[in-house]
Amino acid sequence: MRASRLLSLLLLLQTRGRMTAQELSAELEVSVRTIYRDVESLNGAGVPVYADRGPAGGYQLLDGYRTRLTGLTVDEAETLFLSGVPGPVAELGLGAVLTAAELKLRASLPPELGARAGRIRERFHLDAPGWFRRDEQTPHLSALAGAVWDEKLVQARYLRWKAPREVTRTLAPLGVVLKAGRWYLVAAAADDLDKPLTYRVGNVLGLDVLDEGFSRPAGFDLGEFWRAWAKRYEESVYVDQAEVRMTTAALARMPHVFPPAMSRGAASNAGPPDESGWLRTTVPIESVKHGLLELLKLGDEVEVLGPPELRERFAETTRGLCRIYLGPAGGPARPNHRRSER
Template sequence: MRASRLLSVLLLLQAHGRLTATQLADRLGVSTRTIYRDVESLHAAGIPLYGEAGHAGGYQLVEGWRTRLTGLTAEEADRLFLAGLPGPADELGDGAVVAALQLKLHASLPPPQRERAARLQQRFHLDTPGWYADGDASPHLAPTADAVWRQRRVEVRYRSWTGEVTRVLEPYGLVLKGGRWYVVAARPGRAEPATYRVNQILALTPLDEGFERPAEFDLPAWWRAHVHEFRARLHRDEATVRLSPAGRDRLREIANDVVVAAVDASAGPPDGDGWVTAVLPIESLTHAHGDLLRLGAEVEVLAPAALRDRLTTTATTLARLYTRP
């Protein structure tokens, strides 16, 4: 345990340059007295580490000295191999870099961990796209990633809900969600960033203009809030339906967790045939019409009347189509 902590002290100083004993103690969950003892041990081991007193003081390594990546536990090595997703890396143009990193990591491991890593890769495979799509192949993904990294503005021609638009964007970050790439970007002069799906970018021109990414912007936190807000406004209406046992099972396969939970919470007792009446959150009449058609005759809409009428018209048209001589 102590050896792992000593390595952590080295890696933290290597990554951050200078840290106080209090900062190191907070990050490692130990007392400052423990940090003092660890520093003495590192000194005794010949590590070129020194400290400075004062308000701007702290511990740091001699400039230019770096430790090799050693001391990985089996679990840590496992997580590194699992984190190297070849598909997304290829899409970003970093497939060769990830492959080289895994090769170097594999070569640096002792034989027992090397065998464990090889076994892990043969037993766990992470495939991010959904079943019915291969992900978002886009010729503009790599240039977008480059603009994110270099903090350069881009001009894009984008296919939005209202048609094609041209925008100048300041890309803050890229997110892979369900096999689809999204760029979180602001428009010059506007405070709040927005989300753009990368494969809807029809043309991209890098601009010779940099931008200042807000220091307080936290991509993971922003994305979590964005997803929460999206889900909150997704279902603005509701429908009352009757579901057969088969329809309820099928609903669990095609609907999201919010819809399934709402149906489970509102479902009344089954009738003699096992059908239940429940309240179904819906996004709009159009979306609900398409989604409920996937349940066929295993669902009956009781309300609203407009949705019931739409399904009645569709069912009548289908019956007429399939009963022609």
């Protein structure tokens, strides 16, 4: 365990340069005192680690020193082969690069380790898109990814949901994100880099990568931005709510057939069930139309109490279903197979 930690400390200094004892302790999840002892051990073994004093100081390796102790464990090698996601990588234009990297990695491993790592692809497969979704065409994804990497401004013609539908923007691309099989671009206006926005890559109609570069905002973290944006987006979508009565069975079934925000809201707002197994709760909805389409999934195990417009829409839908299935006399109606006249 200690030998592995010493190697990790050495590789951290080799790849990142100067690091403080506090940074090393946080990275390796040990105490600062342990870092002091480990540095002494590396020095004793002939590894040229030296310390700079002062507020901007830290540990670093002597210039030019590099270790060849980069052997992979079985678990590490297997994980690397599992991390390659062929579909998304190919969409980014890096499929050939990934294949070449895997070949080089496999060639450098001992035979037994290479065989075990190679079997990962035979036994595990990641299918990123959600069910019942067509592949979204993203012809400009590779160019956008290149602009992100090279820090080049782009001029994008974009199709948005509100008028005017088609707009042209000059953007500083900060990153791309794959979410449930859909690619998104995180970018800021060229003249306001501190206010990044999110764009669906499939809605980019045209793209020109410009020669002009940009500097990424200091401290920008793509992962943190995306998590905060996704949370705000989910909260902003459900701007209304429905007051309902439903069975406990219907509440238990909601996580399987409803969006997470709706099922979580219904569960957290649910009151105690009565003697017949019905309870009252509040369900987040996007709109009256959305609430109608979603809550119909529960059939006769839900009753909408409000808002009045949603309850009336349910009543209209129920009357229409009765006309189709029960007929005017209230009994079962026969299917109408008559063809329309031409």
